[in-house]
Amino acid sequence: MKAIYLSLLAAAGLMINGAAQADEALAKAKNCMSCHQIATKVVGPAYKDVAKKYAGDKAAEAKLAEKIQKGGKGSWGEVPMPPNNVTPDEAKKLAHWVLSLK
Numbered sequence: 351m352k353a354i355y356l357s358l359l360a361a362a363g364l365m366i367n368g369a370a371q372a373d374e375a376l377a378k379a380k381n382c383m384s385c386h387q388i389a390t391k392v393v394g395p396a397y398k399d400v401a402k403k404y405a406g407d408k409a410a411e412a413k414l415a416e417k418i419q420k421g422g423k424g425s426w427g428e429v430p431m432p433p434n435n436v437t438p439d440e441a442k443k444l445a446h447w448v449l450s451l452k
Contacts, residue, residue, distance in 0.1 A: 373447030401451045414445035
């Protein structure tokens with residue numbers, strides 16, 4: 351029984367890690383990583399800084415998904431973020447991934 355339980359925990363961990371890697375791959379595919387990095391500010395803020403800023407904000411995922419799609423200016427300085435060519439579902443996945451980074 352213990353072996354089954356441990357196997358289930360390991361499988362769940364792999365599924366979660368796989369989803370995180372898939373969303374990072376989506377960020378790379380959509381060229382998000384040319385202006386952002388996970389832990390380092392480039393043109394835009396580091397994704398970990400975004401996650402920290404919006405921690406505890408229940409509306410953050412929807413706000414970020416909208417900014418990813420439509421672009422934005424002023425939240426992180428004067429350099430605007432242009433709109434991105436992503437579907438609403440992709441924008442939600444990216445926002446969820448960014449907010450999951452610690």
